[in-house]
Amino acid sequence: MSKIYIIHENSEWTIHLTKRLEELNLPYEEWFLDEGIVDLTQAPPEGIFYNRMSASSHTRGHRFAPELTEAVLAWLERHGRKVFNGSRALRLEVSKVNQYMALNAHGIRTPKTIAAVGKKQIVEAAKQLGCPSFITKHNRAGKGLGVQLFHSIETLQQYVESGAFEDSVDGITLVQEYIQAPEPFITRCEFVGGKFVYAVRVDTSQGFELCPADACQIGDLFCPVGETTTRPKFEIIEGFADPIIEKYEQFLRANDIHIAGIEFIRDRNGDIFTYDVNTNTNYNSEAETRAGTFGMLEIAKFFGEELKQLAETAR
Known part of the structure; x- marks a missing residue:
């Protein structure tokens, strides 16, 4: 029987969805992708797949969960499975x-933004931006990671040279105008x-x-x-x-x-x-x-309709 497969690495963010799926009596299975294997010689199961991989997965000890998910999505899409928030969505999620x-x-x-790799380059990016106030943030973020407000180049210089500086997990820091x-x-x-x-x-x-x-x-x-x-x-x-x-x-x-x-x-x-x-x-x-x-209820209803259409097509 076809199911709704939920791809993720944080159960605290899926419990509200699975509760709604159960209320609607919809079959589902969770794929917790903190680690695992992808057998490219085998075909994926039938069903629909919902990608909920997070850019902040590394903060929960799941550093390579997005990379594993990328491999899984490529495998699913190659075999023509119906994927919601597929590989293109993941690419935008993590950058x-x-x-x-x-x-x-x-x-x-979007706000004026300069991407930089390296502490000296972060300071140079702020100079090039030319804004009296600006923020820094991580390129691969989520949860407000790396967001700092600065009102001068000098304070930014002090920050990047201090022990408080935290680099983005992908090494790219964004320097952005403050709105x-x-x-x-x-x-x-x-x-x-x-x-x-x-x-x-x-x-x-x-x-x-x-x-x-x-x-x-x-x-x-x-x-x-x-x-x-x-x-x-x-x-x-x-x-x-x-x-x-x-x-x-x-x-x-x-x-x-x-x-x-x-x-x-x-x-x-x-x-x-x-x-x-x-x-x-x-x-x-x-x-x-x-x-x-209720957003999760709307998602559950949406997947219910998609699963119904998949079953009708398979007849």
């Missing part, structure tokens, strides 16, 4: 450089089946750890504005509509991405800057309960 280039190709504006928002929040747009589901307002006043998953609690990494608020950190925006949604959907179709969360920030002039694409997106349960809409 913000690839994300930005793909976004720009669809007319989606000053009039209020301390960003917007995250969620998509299932390549279609917009909802937008969530995310408070950044207590730091830039923006993963909405309930399990994500790693403290304050970056405060872009420095204000405080009593509002919930995650709030689903009722009736959100903006022309950017159409561009995002076109971008997702062109890059064979079916499920994603895309984050943007507005500057003081109201201009949108898109800075992150999450192809293993998570959802905040409290925000969803208040709004009465």
Whole structure:
């Protein structure tokens, strides 16, 4: 019997999905790819495959999980299996450089960014950027990894030469212009089946750890504005509509991405800057309960329909 196969390396991020699959009585199997083998002489099982590999896998001791997943996806795609968030999505998940280039190709504006390898080159990149305030971040990131705010070249120089400096796991550091928002929040747009589901307002006043998953609690990494608020950190925006949604959907179709969360920030002039694409997106349960809409349920329903179509085609 065909199943829904979930490819991942973090069970804390899949439990909400498997619960929904069980509620809908849908068959599934988890492929936990922290390590393993890929027998290229054999054909994969029948079914549909959902890739949820994370760019932050190395922070959980799974350094080569993305590379193993890349091999598995190549194997699945070679045999014509239906893969959601396949090899192209993984390539964008593990590289913000690839994300930005793909976004720009669809007319989606990203912050000015220079990629650098080496401490001296990071400082040189900041000089070339020419912005009074700028941030650094890891190219292969997730969870706000490596995000630091600087207001001078001198403080950056001190940072990269100190013991506090942390290099990206792929060696690439991004130096990026700092987008000053009039209020301390960003917007995250969620998509299932390549279609917009909802937008969530995310408070950044207590730091830039923006993963909405309930399990994500790693403290304050970056405060872009420095204000405080009593509002919930995650709030689903009722009736959100903006022309950017159409561009995002076109971008997702062109890059064979079916499920994603895309984050943007507005500057003081109201201009949108898109800075992150999450192809293993998570959802905040409290925000969803208040709004009465549930991302993992929508994903489960989507896969249920896809599994039904696969079965009808096989008849």
